[in-house]
Amino acid sequence: MIAxxxxxxxxxxxIDQQVKGAINQGxxxxxxxxxxxxxxxxxxxxxxxxxxxxxxxxEGKMNLSLNDxxxxxxxxxxxxxxxxxKKGNRPSYIKAAKPDVAIPIYKRFIKIMEKQLGKPISxxxxxxxxxxxxxxxxxxxxxxxxxxxx
Numbered sequence: 150m151i152a153x154x155x156x157x158x159x160x161x162x163x164i165d166q167q168v169k170g171a172i173n174q175g176x177x178x179x180x181x182x183x184x185x186x187x188x189x190x191x192x193x194x195x196x197x198x199x200x201x202x203x204x205x206x207x208e209g210k211m212n213l214s215l216n217d218x219x220x221x222x223x224x225x226x227x228x229x230x231x232x233x234x235k236k237g238n239r240p241s242y243i244k245a246a247k248p249d250v251a252i253p254i255y256k257r258f259i260k261i262m263e264k265q266l267g268k269p270i271s272x273x274x275x276x277x278x279x280x281x282x283x284x285x286x287x288x289x290x291x292x293x294x295x296x297x298x299x
Contacts, residue, residue: 150180150181150182150183150186150190150191150194150254150294150295150296151180151181151183151230151231151292151293151294151295152178152179152180152181152194152198152230152292152293153178153179153227153230153290153291153292154176154177154178154179154198154201154203154290154291154292154293155176155177155178155179155283155285155288155289155290155291156175156176156203156204156285156286156287156288156289156290157172157174157175157176157177157223157283157284157285157286158173158174158284158286159171159172159173159174159282159283159284160172160175160177160223160281160282160283160284161223161281161282161283162223162225162271162272162273162279162280162281162282163279163280163281163282164273164274164277164278164279164280169271169272169273169274169279170223170271170272170273171223171271172220172221172222172223172271173221174218174220174221174286175215175218175220175221175222175223176198176201176215176220176221176222176223177222177223177225177281177283178198178222178223178224178225179225179227179230180224180225180226180227180230180255180258181226181227181228181229181230181231181245182226182228182245182246182250182251182254182255182258183231183244183245183246183296184244184245184246184247184250186246186254186295187254188257190295190296191254191257191258191261192261193295193298194258194293194295195258195261195262195265196265197293198215198222198262198293199214199215199216199262199265199266200214200215200216201214201215201291202214202217203289203291204217204218204220211289215266216266221268221270221271222262222266222270222271223270223271223272223273224258224259224262224270224271224272224273225272225273225279225281226251226255226273226275226276228242228245228246228251229242229245230245231244231245248275248276251275252275252276255275259272
């Protein structure tokens, strides 16, 4: 599972010219699901995202977590995070899970994220053509791969 996490002042996702989800201060999380991802990956990644200390404290140091700033999450599924550009110029997405595997994992991720965060999160729609807007705060952008825990 790969996540690109962006600290935002605001973010939204639009589908068919309708805003599906929107947040103010918080995190925009782009999530790529691989075939071998499981509950262990979900639990670890959710905990990591919620507890990342990437928000500024009173001295401007990145010392506060999402919970500390009472921030929100906008979660967007994005299979292209598993793109392989090793050969040629056309990316291969062979590592990305097919919808029949990815959708249940995505739904479980949402459920666990909401439970651990203690409130609902905003989401896009799996497989939809989405338009994502964000105001990256910092900018702060972090990439996490559950198969490469560093």
